[in-house]
Amino acid sequence: MSDVVMQIDGKEVKAGGDMTVLQAARAAGIHIPTLCHHDKLEPFGACRMCMVEVETRGRMSYVVSCLYPVAKDLVVRTRSERVDKIRRVILEELLAHAPNSPELVELAREYRADRDRFDKDPSFCILCGLCVRYCAEVKQKNAVDFIERGALREISFIPEIAKKECWECQECFALCPTSYAQAAYFLTEALAFPGRRKASAQSA
Amino acid sequence: MDSANLDQIIEQHRGKPGDLIHVLMEVQHQNHWLPRDVLHQIAEALNIPFSRVLRIATLYKTFSLTPKGRNEVHVCTGISCHLRGANKLLDAVERATGIKPGETDAGWRFTLDTGSCLGSCSIGPEIIVNGTHHARMTPAKVEDVLKEYQ
Amino acid sequence: MTRLNSAAELEQLRAGILSSRDPAKPCIAVCAGAACHGLDSVRVAQAFQAEVAKLGPGAGLEVRVTGCHGYCEKGPNVVVDPEGICYFEVKPEDVPEIIACTLKKEVVERLVYAHPDTGERAVHIGEVPFYKHQMRLLIGDNTRIDPMRIDDYLALGGYGALAKALFQMTPGQVLDEVKKANLRGRGGGGFPAGLKWETAKNAPGKDKYVIVNAHEGEPGAFMDRALFTGNPHKVLEGLIIGAYAIGSHRGFIYTRHDSPQLICHIEQALAQAEEYGLLGENILGSGFDFRVEVHYDVGIFVSGESSALMRSIEGNPPEPRPKYIRTSVAGIWDRPSNLNNVETWANVPQIISRGADWYRGIGTEGSKGTKLVSLSGNVVNSGVVEVPMGTPLRTIVYDIGGGIPGGKAAKAVHFGGPMGGSIPANLIDAPLDFDELAKLGAPIGAGGLLVMDEDTDMVDVARYFLEFLTNESCGKCVPCREGMRQTLKVLTNITKGKGREGDIARLEDLNDVTGAACLCALGRTASDPLKSMLRYFKVEYETQIARGSEGRSGNAAGSAAT
Numbered sequence: 035m036s037d038v039v040m041q042i043d044g045k046e047v048k049a050g051g052d053m054t055v056l057q058a059a060r061a062a063g064i065h066i067p068t069l070c071h072h073d074k075l076e077p078f079g080a081c082r083m084c085m086v087e088v089e090t091r092g093r094m095s096y097v098v099s100c101l102y103p104v105a106k107d108l109v110v111r112t113r114s115e116r117v118d119k120i121r122r123v124i125l126e127e128l129l130a131h132a133p134n135s136p137e138l139v140e141l142a143r144e145y146r147a148d149r150d151r152f153d154k155d156p157s158f159c160i161l162c163g164l165c166v167r168y169c170a171e172v173k174q175k176n177a178v179d180f181i182e183r184g185a186l187r188e189i190s191f192i193p194e195i196a197k198k199e200c201w202e203c204q205e206c207f208a209l210c211p212t213s214y215a216q217a218a219y220f221l222t223e224a225l226a227f228p229g230r231r232k233a234s235a236q237s238a
Numbered sequence: 239m240d241s242a243n244l245d246q247i248i249e250q251h252r253g254k255p256g257d258l259i260h261v262l263m264e265v266q267h268q269n270h271w272l273p274r275d276v277l278h279q280i281a282e283a284l285n286i287p288f289s290r291v292l293r294i295a296t297l298y299k300t301f302s303l304t305p306k307g308r309n310e311v312h313v314c315t316g317i318s319c320h321l322r323g324a325n326k327l328l329d330a331v332e333r334a335t336g337i338k339p340g341e342t343d344a345g346w347r348f349t350l351d352t353g354s355c356l357g358s359c360s361i362g363p364e365i366i367v368n369g370t371h372h373a374r375m376t377p378a379k380v381e382d383v384l385k386e387y388q
Numbered sequence: 389m390t391r392l393n394s395a396a397e398l399e400q401l402r403a404g405i406l407s408s409r410d411p412a413k414p415c416i417a418v419c420a421g422a423a424c425h426g427l428d429s430v431r432v433a434q435a436f437q438a439e440v441a442k443l444g445p446g447a448g449l450e451v452r453v454t455g456c457h458g459y460c461e462k463g464p465n466v467v468v469d470p471e472g473i474c475y476f477e478v479k480p481e482d483v484p485e486i487i488a489c490t491l492k493k494e495v496v497e498r499l500v501y502a503h504p505d506t507g508e509r510a511v512h513i514g515e516v517p518f519y520k521h522q523m524r525l526l527i528g529d530n531t532r533i534d535p536m537r538i539d540d541y542l543a544l545g546g547y548g549a550l551a552k553a554l555f556q557m558t559p560g561q562v563l564d565e566v567k568k569a570n571l572r573g574r575g576g577g578g579f580p581a582g583l584k585w586e587t588a589k590n591a592p593g594k595d596k597y598v599i600v601n602a603h604e605g606e607p608g609a610f611m612d613r614a615l616f617t618g619n620p621h622k623v624l625e626g627l628i629i630g631a632y633a634i635g636s637h638r639g640f641i642y643t644r645h646d647s648p649q650l651i652c653h654i655e656q657a658l659a660q661a662e663e664y665g666l667l668g669e670n671i672l673g674s675g676f677d678f679r680v681e682v683h684y685d686v687g688i689f690v691s692g693e694s695s696a697l698m699r700s701i702e703g704n705p706p707e708p709r710p711k712y713i714r715t716s717v718a719g720i721w722d723r724p725s726n727l728n729n730v731e732t733w734a735n736v737p738q739i740i741s742r743g744a745d746w747y748r749g750i751g752t753e754g755s756k757g758t759k760l761v762s763l764s765g766n767v768v769n770s771g772v773v774e775v776p777m778g779t780p781l782r783t784i785v786y787d788i789g790g791g792i793p794g795g796k797a798a799k800a801v802h803f804g805g806p807m808g809g810s811i812p813a814n815l816i817d818a819p820l821d822f823d824e825l826a827k828l829g830a831p832i833g834a835g836g837l838l839v840m841d842e843d844t845d846m847v848d849v850a851r852y853f854l855e856f857l858t859n860e861s862c863g864k865c866v867p868c869r870e871g872m873r874q875t876l877k878v879l880t881n882i883t884k885g886k887g888r889e890g891d892i893a894r895l896e897d898l899n900d901v902t903g904a905a906c907l908c909a910l911g912r913t914a915s916d917p918l919k920s921m922l923r924y925f926k927v928e929y930e931t932q933i934a935r936g937s938e939g940r941s942g943n944a945a946g947s948a949a950t
Contacts, residue, residue, distance in 0.1 A: 082905045123901040127870035152874045176287035181296040185873045187863030256703030299687030316607035318764035357610030358422040359764035360460030371426030
């Protein structure tokens, strides 16, 4: 696909025709915050932090930049009163779950989000799905997945698979913005193969 | 569940990952719940990661990962039934059965569930027991209706 | 059944069916729709069948078990044709008398409609107040069709529109007719069906799909099931015509698994249509091939959202995808996929057979044709209603619906279920029109009309819908999952008398972001009921919140004193 020229925050940007707005912005050194995005993974579009304002043929809309394709003459604004409000409320909603996650706290400062705005529900997981998708897409082990639905959705390590696959890997821990992946994994360890850690330490 | 029967269902869909929902539906329908080892069998036969099978099985309301009681009691909590007093009806059913939605009693007599609209709003509020509708219910009638189901 | 190889053979078959039937012979139609079924109409039907069997082959009348007649409130419903005599609340013990009177050309007076106030009687379907203000182009055939018998549909001219499309029109002409009719999608958005078809038709790619969305998961909506269960071939005929126009050879029906009757009728309709050569390879000898398969939702509301539905057909979890590229261009397996709901497809045959000009003569400037409405809630006559677009809501609620039970006043009417909105009773003269109602904040949605009386707690109504969606969304994107969770908490607290200062601002912020930032239409419109509440019933919210705050400060003072 041929390159296109577009505008991001008033700056003329040249982008590959198959890029997303997020990729184009980052290539041009323009920062857009994300929580569920990872360069090695398919775009997910769940956290909605990367929402931006776009204007095509005079019509303005709000889109997630991690999925929105670049187009010729597209006008993108990565900050505006409304974009900031969306990010602020999303952060306030997530801080109800993980009030001390450094990534969230840092973003909260930037977007003036009040971490006590909403009732606390400390599940610690923000369901960005990095662990789930990394395990499926990069490691192809599918040891952790989403279960349930709606407000009940959570991540779950599958004991039968985790027992075989996770001991040597644990790479998803470093992706987790709240350290909940570790917590969930250790619970699974306790359930499915308790004592292995101790045995392994003793034999070492 | 009869294992020959189960094998037959699974064999029909072997190697077809797109059939997952159909297989789960058939097993749920015949067996009234989805045992974990059966989910493993299905995952293997359809060539789907087990985690994906579990994800689908926990996502849809119809699928149950625990056995159900002999009688499945469903209280409609659709909006029309809600306006016509479904909450009080549900309270009465909970009192009569001693269980909450999603639960099964110790004697395996009842499994209680609430559910969305079944399209018979004109005759609500209603309870449905094993597929039989009991229309225009009142809390006072609950005991009598449930007596029929042992 | 023999396979039909041309339009002429279809007409021959139709002529044969008609000549074998005596139009003067009484036919007793027993409703087996969802509500009547719940009222044990099965036993009524069995009683009729047993009595007729007793009379033997020369019985002089027939019994037909049909889909929903519409007047669910007064079921089990029975209609005696050809006169159209309506009997209500029929019990098995009434059956011998009905049969005896029918044979004598008499009417069972005690079972006909009597006005609750005046006692005035109405015998025929065109005189009963519930029916007489309606225009039943789509649902009206239900009393004349046994959904298990394709011949009943053929006897009413069925598949004539398909033959016309295949042999007298090019796909482009079919498309133009639907565009000209300005048929707008009945599933929620009111998007012009013709434009959607055109996008799919012009999209690159050889394999294209057409889909009937028969999910109807919205609480209080039951009209699509009534139509599809009662007259499956009408929908199927529309779908085949659409496939021909778009150039699709594979169709999907996506429906709920929990309506056994609906599933049975769909499967039977597909099998019978295929046997006659109205479906499958080389339809009616035209050279056009088209096949249909059925897929099921097994219990999650979000799977009725079009992109989620398509994921589900692919065998994936029903999580919506953003529609930056439309599904009519990249849908199932990224191929052009045109989705319309049951009622939209059912409108197609009549547009083709009677023409776009006829169709445009019904309705308003922007909303053409009739609309099915499920009327429920605090209303005397609930049921399935079909009226021309533009009909004032007052006509639906009062003339057809008979007003509010118990002599109470109406407080509000709500359209569109958990993704719709409420408007106060003083706006009840608003017309049933996509654009007018959307402007008022109560978009038609699929057509579930809920009537609420003066005792209704409007905070609780918004809370109810949020609770429903919180459990029925996929849970993928933050503003939907978390926005609804927090909104629900605030609303629940208010209804429990625990409202706090700042709740209105909290609700407005949450609602604003949910409406703007969610991934799919479920999330983005989840904020609509509350938006309409804060527009029309804000005082009620403020009063309840104030009661909560006062209660708390009162308690605090009390405990400090002791």
